[in-house]
Amino acid sequence: MTDPVLSIRNLTVEIPTRHGIFKPVENVTYDLHPGEIRGVVGESGAGKSMTGNAVIGLLDPPARVSEGEVWLNGRRIDELDAEDKRRIRGKEIGMIFQDPLTSLNPLFTVGEQLVETIQLHLGLSASEAKKRAIALLDRVSIPDPADRFNQYPHQFSGGMRQRVVIALALCTEPSVLIADEPTTALDVSVQAQVLDLIKELAKERQVGVILVTHDMGVIADTTDSVTVMYSGHVVESGTTDQILGAPKHEYTKSLIAAVPRPHTKVERFPVVNYGERERTFKIEDLAAHWDKTDLSKSGKLLEIENITKTFLQKGGLLPSQRKYFTAVDQVSFDIRDGEVFGLVGESGSGKSTVARMIGTLYPVDGGRVIFDGEDVTAMEAEALQAYRRQIQMIFQDPFSSLNPRMRVGDLVAEPIHHHKILPKPAIESRVRELLDWVGLAKDAWRKYPHEFSGGQRQRICIARALATQPRFLICDEPTSALDVSIQAQILNILKDLQEHLGLTMLFISHDLPVVRQMCDRVGVMRHGKLLEVQETDTLFEAPEHPYTRELLDLMPRLKQLA
Structure with missing residues (x-):
């Protein structure tokens, strides 16, 4: 075997705190060889990303490497000064971060950022x-790359922004690529293209790749070896076939068991119970506090009739100089009382735009949104306020949807205050009950969002969404940024809400196995159009549209879970 291109030896990262030294990474050791793709898996807070940041020299002070060594192409790099590390970053070690929006400068076009690098x-x-x-934009499947070259990051969808970040990481042809959740925001079709590109780089250019991901299907389809981390430690390492086919550690076994099955439906998701706090406030208690509402008049709580949304793509003084992009093109469907309706499709297909029009975050340019027989698009201010209390959203990124300057208790209480649902003395008690029910500690209401992990922040968002006792919940990629163990907990919470509270949901996701488990019916979108709507089992077993069949064929699979 060739010498490793990257060696990590007994790496330990320390963070001084008021309560002593915290070690988010401790004694981590593994090698990466040329052309090898090594998957790194584990739950949120396991130390996966922290290890990558330590390797590339991007630890935020006061975090520091206290022990261990990092070797790149036979050269020790952990002891280099800041200037030498800066020369290595980008040129010899490329990095793809999880959040593409924060990786791109909003003041410069994507072309300017690529050219500069x-x-x-x-x-x-x-x-x-x-x-x-x-050429790089074209290689990562950005449509019309010559035109897109001159656009700004905010003009791209989340998936396309991630592809731009991947192009940035590849532009200098590095010998090591650290990909931290590179496909989190991508649908299965674009995910397949990106993973094929990473495999091509590893095979043809002998780039060593560290692939940090929570998607075990991606691990099975892409990686050669796997390192499993828990609580800052490596608990198991080996070839991909060995780790997925015959895991030895109990944590690895439970992690694989929590992966949603693509072909069989389960009542509840197996949960990885490693230090997980049990809820003391049960769903039955929450249901007892819930104001019951009558069923809709027609049996269809929400009806979408030919809705259309266009965005200005290119401005100009004269109308003839302006160029518009149709994000949603005459889409129609309905959602029945108590149903979970899934919406799937590639990045930029219009799924989230539909959700934002339903939630009145975007105005409807054409068509109607009808909620319980009432035309939302024609509502006056007072009626619209009442509608917004009945409909709540859970967004993809929990951190950006929470005000970092507000305590968690105030964030959850804010919609209760706004809609005047409870008298002030009762609000704190309701907030504590909601936070307890989603599995957060008793003192959570005193803390700020940055003090929580990604999964915990998503629970805060769920508690806030439930504060108004809504009838309809819009879940826009609610688990895409979460590892499988935390995802299982969040999905179980959503299943409880539907079963015990009768909540109706619009569930948007690019994770097809999750859609199979959660949804009663599914609509498939592409290029702003709705291609087909089917019962979930029918869609997965006998899809009608060729594009749906293509999506299902591209779905990453664990052979053990097929």
Whole structure:
């Protein structure tokens, strides 16, 4: 076997706190060989991303590497000064971060950012760098790359922003690529393209890849070896076939058991119970406090009739100079009382735009949204206020949807205050009950969002969404940023809400096994159009549209769970 391109030896990271030294990473050891793709898995807070940040020299002070060594191509790099580490970053070690929006500068076009990176590390002329940048955008499947070159990050969907970040990481042809959840925001079709690109880089250019992911299907389809981390430690390492086929550690076994099955439906998801806090306030208690509402007049709580949404893509003084993009094109469907309706499709297909029009975050340009027989698009301010109390949203990124300057208790209480649901003395008690029910500690209401993990922040968002006792819940990729163990807990909470409270839901996701488990019916979108709507089992077993069949064929699978 060839010498490793990257060696991590007994790496330990320390963070000084008021309560002593905290070690988020402790004695981590593994090698990465040229052309190898090593998957790193584990629950939120296991130390996966922290290890990658330590390798590349991006630890936020006061965090520091206190022990261990990092070797790159036979050269020790953990002892280098900041300037030498900066030269290595980007040129020799590429990094793909989980959140593409924070990885891109909103003040510069994506083309300017690509050209700057290429010229800095490769010394090409501006015209050569631009040509290379456009080719990279095309390679990561950005449509119309020459036009998109001149657009800003906010003009891209989440999935397309991630593809731009991947292009940035690849532009200098590094020998090591650290991919931290690179496909989190991507649908299965784009995910397959990105993973094929990563496999191609590893095979043809002998790039060593560390792939941090919570998607065990991606691990099965993509990686050669796997390292399993829990609470800052490596609990198991081996080949992918060995780890997935015959795991030895109990944590690895429970992690694999928590993966949603693509072909069989389960009542509840197995949960990884490693230090998980039991809820003391049961769902039955929550149901007893819940104001029951009558069923809708027609049996259809929500009806969407030919809704359309266009966005200005290119401005101009004259109307003839303006260019518009149709994000949603005459979409129609209905959602029945107590139903979970799934919406799937590739990045940029219009799924989230539909959700935002239903939630009145975007105005409807054409068509109607009808809620319990009332036309939402024609509502006056007072009626619209009442509608917004009955409909709540859980967004994909829990951190950006929570005000970092407000305590968690105030965040959950805010909609109760706004809609004047309870008298002030009763609000704190209701907030504590909601936080307790979603599995957070008693003192959670005093803390700020940054003091919680991603999974805990998503629970806060669920508690806040439940504060108004809504009839309809919009879940826009609620688990895409979560590992499988935390995902199982969140999905079980949503299942409880539907079963015991009769909540109706719109569930948007690119994770098809999760959709199979959660939804009663599913609609498939592409390029702003709704292609088909079917009962979930029918859609997965006998899809009608060729695009749906393509999506299902691209779904990553664990052979053990098929």
